[in-house]
Amino acid sequence: MDSATTLPFTLSPSTSPVPPQRRAEILANPGFGRVFTDNMVVIRYEEGKGWHDARVQPYAPLSLDPAAAVLHYAQEIFEGMKAYRTAEGHITLFRPQANAARFRKSAERLAMAQVPEDLFVEAVRQLVRIDAAWVPGNPDESLYIRPYMIASETFLGVKPAAQYLFMVIASPVGAYFGEEAVSVWVSDFCRAAPGGTGEAKCGGNYAASLMAQQEAKGHGCAQVLFLDAVERRWIEEMGGMNVFFVFDDGSIATPPLTGTILRGITRDSLLTLARGMGLTVREERYAIDQLYADAASGRLKEVFACGTAAVVSPIGRFRGHRGEAVIGTGAGIGPVTEKLRNALIGIQRGTAPDPHGWVERVL
Numbered sequence: 001m002d003s004a005t006t007l008p009f010t011l012s013p014s015t016s017p018v019p020p021q022r023r024a025e026i027l028a029n030p031g032f033g034r035v036f037t038d039n040m041v042v043i044r045y046e047e048g049k050g051w052h053d054a055r056v057q058p059y060a061p062l063s064l065d066p067a068a069a070v071l072h073y074a075q076e077i078f079e080g081m082k083a084y085r086t087a088e089g090h091i092t093l094f095r096p097q098a099n100a101a102r103f104r105k106s107a108e109r110l111a112m113a114q115v116p117e118d119l120f121v122e123a124v125r126q127l128v129r130i131d132a133a134w135v136p137g138n139p140d141e142s143l144y145i146r147p148y149m150i151a152s153e154t155f156l157g158v159k160p161a162a163q164y165l166f167m168v169i170a171s172p173v174g175a176y177f178g179e180e181a182v183s184v185w186v187s188d189f190c191r192a193a194p195g196g197t198g199e200a201k202c203g204g205n206y207a208a209s210l211m212a213q214q215e216a217k218g219h220g221c222a223q224v225l226f227l228d229a230v231e232r233r234w235i236e237e238m239g240g241m242n243v244f245f246v247f248d249d250g251s252i253a254t255p256p257l258t259g260t261i262l263r264g265i266t267r268d269s270l271l272t273l274a275r276g277m278g279l280t281v282r283e284e285r286y287a288i289d290q291l292y293a294d295a296a297s298g299r300l301k302e303v304f305a306c307g308t309a310a311v312v313s314p315i316g317r318f319r320g321h322r323g324e325a326v327i328g329t330g331a332g333i334g335p336v337t338e339k340l341r342n343a344l345i346g347i348q349r350g351t352a353p354d355p356h357g358w359v360e361r362v363l
């Protein structure tokens, strides 16, 4: 019964959308994740019945039973992706199939129903088409899309739920950080342990990272860096972004996918682009003490974080209980970081050719 790869969508969009003038004001300064579009997608799942009742409906609060499983045991997963408006006025998605595949793996890890990949992508397309007017035209802006799934079964026993809601909402967004290099706090807390959920995009991972994030803010840092949970030594990733290092021999490195870090689509895309530029690329473990030593000796030239929301963001400084490191001048964006960022943005924005077939036109 769960084999339907997609479903007919019932279109009952908002009859009182935000007026065009108000929408234009919002799009002039969207912020990040504050304002949502007029509509949302909701699709239901029930064991034995499968996915059904796919709707494009007005964006509105949900009505959930207070005993809904997600509210108690956090059976929730999500994705983050963007729709872009090209210079020609088309609307595109970047590697949506990769988000669909990762969502399926996250669902598997959280023992949730699997959303067929075609249904996932179709739901995203449906929302983007109906809310196309919300895709900003400014080159550093985009429509951030948040597909997610919650366990909606009313039941307080601990078991995988038999009912789920898959939803898609969207929010016009500007740049996540400015152009300036950010400071990063090296946390003593751990984000993920071997065998845990670090590789799944689940809300629980974020809940567990917030105290570290708060601590980072207290130390004047914008972001937090997590080390591995076993040796407390190997660099894993940021709270919500992967991390890359650029060395004085021109090579770049990023931590390997050992199961405790998120398989970033931005990470994967940058690895492909870097190899295409002829850079030496290593996916290998890098110890925090080595980072402090390499920053001091000048071997480590640039560090950046990457993810869909912030794209590529330079890191200027690390600070933690074991030391402090300034990367390069500690400010601005380094040449390799900038080259990689521009290559990725060029493809995403349709200003550069798309040799890997990453861009899907929606409108």
Ligand SMILES: *Cc1c(COP(=O)(O)O)cnc(C)c1O
Residues within 6 Å of the ligand: 080, 201, 237, 238, 239, 240, 241, 242, 262, 263, 264, 265, 266, 267, 306, 307, 308, 309
């Ligand atoms: C989403 C996410 C990333 C980045 O993944 P992208 O696919 O590049 O957006 C990295 N780390 C964590 C913990 C994440 O949740």
